[in-house]
Amino acid sequence: MKASRRPFPSEPMRPLPRFPQGGLMKNILEILAGPASFAFTAFALTGTFTPAQSFAVGTAVWMALWWILRPVSIYVTAFIPILVDSFFDLIPEGHVLSQYFSEIAVLLLGSDLICLTWTTTGLDRRISVKTLCCIGTSMKNQIFVWFLASTLLSVFLPNVVVAAIFCPIAVAMLHFVGEKDITKSRLALPILLSIGWGSGIGGFGSPIGSSANLVAVSYIEQLTGREFMYYDWVIRFLPLLAIIFFVNLLFLWAIPVPVKEMKGTRSYFQDMYKAFGPLKKGEWIGLILFLSATILAFARPAFADLLPGWKPAYIFLTLGLFMFFLKDETGHPMLTWKYAESHIMWGMICLFASGLALGRLVIETGAIEQLASLIAAMHLSGSLSIMAISCGFATFLSELSSNTAAASISIPVVTGLAKALGVNPIPYILGSIVAANCAYVLPISTRAIPIGHGLDAAQQIKYGLLLTLITLATTITTCTLFMMYSPLFSEL
Numbered sequence: 001m002k003a004s005r006r007p008f009p010s011e012p013m014r015p016l017p018r019f020p021q022g023g024l025m026k027n028i029l030e031i032l033a034g035p036a037s038f039a040f041t042a043f044a045l046t047g048t049f050t051p052a053q054s055f056a057v058g059t060a061v062w063m064a065l066w067w068i069l070r071p072v073s074i075y076v077t078a079f080i081p082i083l084v085d086s087f088f089d090l091i092p093e094g095h096v097l098s099q100y101f102s103e104i105a106v107l108l109l110g111s112d113l114i115c116l117t118w119t120t121t122g123l124d125r126r127i128s129v130k131t132l133c134c135i136g137t138s139m140k141n142q143i144f145v146w147f148l149a150s151t152l153l154s155v156f157l158p159n160v161v162v163a164a165i166f167c168p169i170a171v172a173m174l175h176f177v178g179e180k181d182i183t184k185s186r187l188a189l190p191i192l193l194s195i196g197w198g199s200g201i202g203g204f205g206s207p208i209g210s211s212a213n214l215v216a217v218s219y220i221e222q223l224t225g226r227e228f229m230y231y232d233w234v235i236r237f238l239p240l241l242a243i244i245f246f247v248n249l250l251f252l253w254a255i256p257v258p259v260k261e262m263k264g265t266r267s268y269f270q271d272m273y274k275a276f277g278p279l280k281k282g283e284w285i286g287l288i289l290f291l292s293a294t295i296l297a298f299a300r301p302a303f304a305d306l307l308p309g310w311k312p313a314y315i316f317l318t319l320g321l322f323m324f325f326l327k328d329e330t331g332h333p334m335l336t337w338k339y340a341e342s343h344i345m346w347g348m349i350c351l352f353a354s355g356l357a358l359g360r361l362v363i364e365t366g367a368i369e370q371l372a373s374l375i376a377a378m379h380l381s382g383s384l385s386i387m388a389i390s391c392g393f394a395t396f397l398s399e400l401s402s403n404t405a406a407a408s409i410s411i412p413v414v415t416g417l418a419k420a421l422g423v424n425p426i427p428y429i430l431g432s433i434v435a436a437n438c439a440y441v442l443p444i445s446t447r448a449i450p451i452g453h454g455l456d457a458a459q460q461i462k463y464g465l466l467l468t469l470i471t472l473a474t475t476i477t478t479c480t481l482f483m484m485y486s487p488l489f490s491e492l
Contacts, residue, residue, distance in 0.1 A: 030071035038062040038084075048374075052090045053367035059084045060358055060409055064397070067405050074405070075347030078354035081361055091364040099356035102218070107313035108349050111208055113320030114290050115157060116343055117334045121282040127153070129169065129276070133269045138261055143190050143252050146170065150198030151245055155205035156294065159403075162199040163449040170195060171453050173268055182454025189459055190255045192450040196460070197248060197440055197467070200447065203403065204437040205241050207233050207312075208297075212407035215355050216433040219411050223425060230298045230312060236488055240434055240478060247474050251467050282328030293319045355408020368416035386421065387480045390414045390428040391435035395472050398439040406436040427490050431479035438471045440464035 038058040045054035059081060066077040085096045099105075118124040135145045146166070154162040170191050171182055179185040182192075203210030207217055207230055220228045279287075297312035310318075323335035362368045393413065397406035414432050418425035439447065441464035451457050482489040 027071050030066075030069045033069065034062045034066045034071070034080075037065050049367060049370055050365070052088070052365040053370055055084060055088050055090055056361040056365040056367040057371065059361055063354070063358065064405070064409060073347070075350050078347075078350040081354060081357035085361065090361055095360050095364065096357045099360060100350065100353040102353065102356060103311065103313045105349050105353050106317050107208065107214065108211060109344065110313065110316030110318070110320040111293070112344050112349075113323055113335065113340060114286070114293060114316065116340060117282070117286040117323050118290075119343075120335070120339070121280065121286055121328065122276070123283040123286050125169075126273070126276050126279070126283065129269055129273045133266065133273055135266055135269065139187070139190070139257050139259065140253055143194050144249065146191050147194035147198040147245075147249055147252060150195045151202035151205070151241075154199040154202030155209045156290075157209075159199045159203045159210060162202070163195055166195045166199070167192065167449055167453040183456055185454075186256070186258050188454065189456070190252050190257060192453065192455040193255070193460065193463065194252055196447050196450040196455070197252075200403075200440070201241065201244055201248065201438055204237055204434055205234075206230065206237075208294075208316075210403055210437055211349075211351070212403040212436050213433060215359075215404065215407040215411055216429055218356060219359070219415060219429060220426065223415070227304070227311065229301055231301070234298070236430060237434070240475075240482070243478055244434070244438065244471060244474060247471060248467065251463075251470060255463065280329050282330075282334060285326050285328065285334055286323075289319045289322060351404050355404055358408055359412045362412050363416075368412050369420065371413060371416060383423070383427075383483055384476070384480050386418070386423065386428060387431050387483070388476050389417070390432045391472060391476050391479065394432040394435040395438065395468065398436045399441050399468070403436045403439065406439075407433060410436065424490055427479065427483040430489060431475065431483075434475050434479065435472065438468075438475060440467045440471070 038055075038061060041058035041061045042051070042054040045057060049057065062084075063077050063080050066072065066080075067074055081096050082093075082100075085091060085093055118127075135142055150162055150166055153166075171188075174182060174185060174188050174191070179187055182188045204213055207213045207228075213233070217228050217233070293316045296315045300312060300315075303310070324333060324337065324340075326334045328334055362371075390410070394406055394410040397409055410432050411429055414428045415425045418428050441447075441461055447460065447464075451460065479489070
């Protein structure tokens with residue numbers, strides 16, 4: 001294996017979609033189901049909600065249905081708030097459009113620019129393989145290292161990227177030890193589940209770990225009227241991540257496997273890592289700039305007064321733009337615009353922005369307050385019941401769609417509910433974001449990648465259902481206790 005620089009590939013031609021017999025009609029019906037659900041919701045809420053409020057709620061139902069059925073790309077669905085507001089003039093159009101290039105969207109763009117160079121230089125594989133050199137021969141060690149590596153890396157990188165890096169490496173290792181049919185391999189099951197689930201839960205370890213987290217940051221800053229620093233996030237969520245990691249690890253260890261030892265795996269990764277050779281100039285640049293951006297983001301309180309406008313979003317964008325000017329060991333630029341244009345996750349940025357835009361619609365029309373007052377009429381009492389509803393709702397949505405979509409829908413509802421009940425919304429928002437990142441069942445988003453590499457979907461659903469219940473109960477109980485006994489979880 002040579003550690004040569006990866007070329008900037010051109011964008012391949014994509015064939016037109018082909019529908020199986022009867023598939024075209026099914027697709028048409030699923031497409032029509034979106035605006036039909038919008039109209040039905042608006043009609044059903046007439047009298048209880050104002051027309052603007054009912055249209056805003058209908059927009060959320062339409063988007064949720066298309067995110068679940070996926071008759072079109074989930075990223076196409078992201079533009080529905082613009083469409084609806086332009087037709088019905090629910091709120092000033094600028095309030096919706098501004099969300100599609102908000103400060104946090106800039107953060108996603110900047111971090112993406114930096115991380116793209118990890119792929120072009122091969123730094124992503126080098127870090128992954130180096131981490132996996134620590135794997136022992138026992139199956140428990142295997143599960144632990146794969147799960148830990150996926151969790152830790154997804155704290156800083158997009159969850160989907162982490163799963164996409166680790167899954168092919170894991171499959172190659174399994175082939176090396178004689179597991180030819182990954183679908184039927186009982187050794188592959190806990191390893192691929194570790195990658196899929198670890199890269200999911202690690203997302204709430206830092207604000208940049210998942211775009212869903214940035215939805216929470218946006219709402220918290222609106223509620224508090226001040227900037228929510230990165231260290232504010234870490235000190236609150238790191239204990240929760242540690243608890244959920246341990247619970248998930250015990251569950252993965254309990255999955256039955258036919259052998260206790262997997263011989264030769266450590267030497268496999270050690271030989272693979274040796275083939276990379278010494279760290280190249282391009283890899284050094286990618287690593288240093290990423291670490292610099294991360295450190296500066298966490299150290300922002302030290303220079304916030306001196307540079308009030310240089311927030312984490314602009315830190316990452318500034319250092320990300322350097323990639324177009326800096327050159328690697330071959331004299332080529334670290335990043336070209338042609339490559340960046342075709343590989344930046346524009347769709348994910350729009351998906352995140354759509355959540356903020358939807359939030360503006362349901363908040364400014366007053367739909368959230370009205371919906372929350374209806375829930376409050378159920379005479380809920382006690383922090384445990386409110387936390388259970390908040391986390392359960394977020395988990396349910398996350399299983400059916402992306403965690404970003406789940407956060408975009410659940411957090412405004414949770415915020416409005418808390419206000420209607422006269423309680424502090426902050427701990428319930430924090431609990432919801434944890435729950436939105438803890439999805440284990442359906443092969444959607446990150447969870448689809450291990451299945452694409454041979455994981456049996458039925459096994460994931462089987463074990464995922466049980467782990468969802470265990471993790472949800474853990475999240476509800478832990479967040480409630482933190483809210484009651486830890487001021488950090490309730491005060492900002």
